Amino acid sequence: MATKLYPPLKPYKSELLPVSDLHKISVKQFGNAQGQPVLFVHGGPGGGCDARDAQRFDPAQYRAILVDQRGSGDSLPHAELTDNTTWHLVDDFEKVREHLGIEKWHVFGGSWGSTLSLAYAQKHPECVRSLTLRGIFTLRRAELDYFYNGPGTNFIFPEYWDEYIAVIPEAERGDMIAAYYKRLTSDDAAVRAEAGRAWSRWEMATSRLHVNKDYLDRADDAEFADAFARIEAHYFVNAGFFERDGYLLERAQIDRIRHIPCVIVQGAYDMVCPPKTAWDLHKAWPEAKYIVVPAAGHSAMEEGTERALIEAADEFAKLP
Structure with missing residues (x-):
């Protein structure tokens, strides 16, 4: 099992996918085109993806799909707020999945990426094989x-x-x-x-x-x-753009994803998304594996957090 990033690699395919009359989103694919598909959900909102994000996934096992959300990264138009909501982004992921001919994929996101991963999985649980969530943020x-x-x-x-x-x-x-x-x-x-x-x-x-x-x-x-x-x-x-404060943690929403294998990775000294939110998610969803990284803050790039995320991805690659 890997404990550090896999070697740098270039995307084997990059495209701008039209998702509305206004927006085109950047979709880059890395690794094994025949491997297990995994959607990487970046943070922010507005953070965009980096090729380094693909290095958390074994390129022999995974087809890593990095999507820049509306207005972010290489997506166009840059920094555009029109028709840019959580539910537009959730729908965009479905358009990407259908465009790529994927039946089910792993979903991996941190910070705002954990928010959006939860929202996507709760709306489309039948499309998600596993969830890896880091630095939990539910936008309460x-x-x-x-x-x-x-x-x-x-x-x-x-x-x-x-x-x-x-x-x-x-x-x-x-x-x-x-x-x-x-x-x-x-x-x-x-x-x-x-x-x-x-x-x-x-x-x-x-x-x-x-x-x-x-x-x-x-x-x-x-x-x-x-x-x-x-x-x-x-x-x-x-x-x-949620209906209610705490929407993602409601019992009805968690019940929709309770069957999905999930790992929660949380830095013990995260000052951006403090551990209480991760703990609240784990209390609502005790079936999810809960990992607190002792000497870590919010960033995915801190050593203990990076190791936990790579180990989670390696384990989920073994799912049938």
């Missing part, structure tokens, strides 16, 4: 407040919090998400760029147990920061 208001409004992560990273709130006038700080959303959708390019960098830098700073300068510097990539911050704020100000 309390989760958003903990990270974006405080008190919460600001008590752990006060210097980066001060950078994050500096962009917003004191009178608007009662709802930081709404205040940022106003700026991230501004017609003023300079206002939008300043807000995009500050929002992204806050998340990059807090995503690992030890602050990583290279990761922090991603916020200086204006194109990435614009899509990442703008799409995140769009989803968060709209409560994820």
Whole structure:
């Protein structure tokens, strides 16, 4: 069983799949074209995929499918919010599955990717062979407040919090998400760029147990920061487009997926998506295997978390 990333590889097929009159989504396939299909669901919203994400899957066993969600990564149009909701993305995955002629696939997602993986599996349980979920996020208001409004992560990273709130006038700080959303959708390019960098830098700073300068510097990539911050704020100000707070954890929703083999991987010191949400999911779904990585924060790239994810993928490759 592998305990580190598989070697780098290039996609054997890349395409832009039209999913509406407006949106085309990037679909890249890696590994064995005859292998077990696995859908990689990236985070954010707005994060996009990286070829490194395919290295968690044994290329001899898996056909890894990396999809950039609407407005993200290589999908077009870039950072577009029109017709960009959770349920549009869920429907897009179904269009990808049907386009590729796949009957059932494994689904693997972390952070917002765990949110979207749960939403997809609950709507289409018959299409999912397994779920691997990391850094659980269900977009409840309390989760958003903990990270974006405080008190919460600001008590752990006060210097980066001060950078994050500096962009917003004191009178608007009662709802930081709404205040940022106003700026991230501004017609003023300079206002939008300043807000995009500050929002992204806050998340990059807090995503690992030890602050990583290279990761922090991603916020200086204006194109990435614009899509990442703008799409995140769009989803968060709209409560994820869910019918009710806590929708994904409701008994009726969990019962739809209870039979699916699942591994939950959670960093013990995750400051972006704190362990309480993963624990709440495990309590609602005790059949799922629950792994807490002791010396890890939120990022999938921390050593213990990476190892647990690769081991989960290797185990699911053995399913009949």
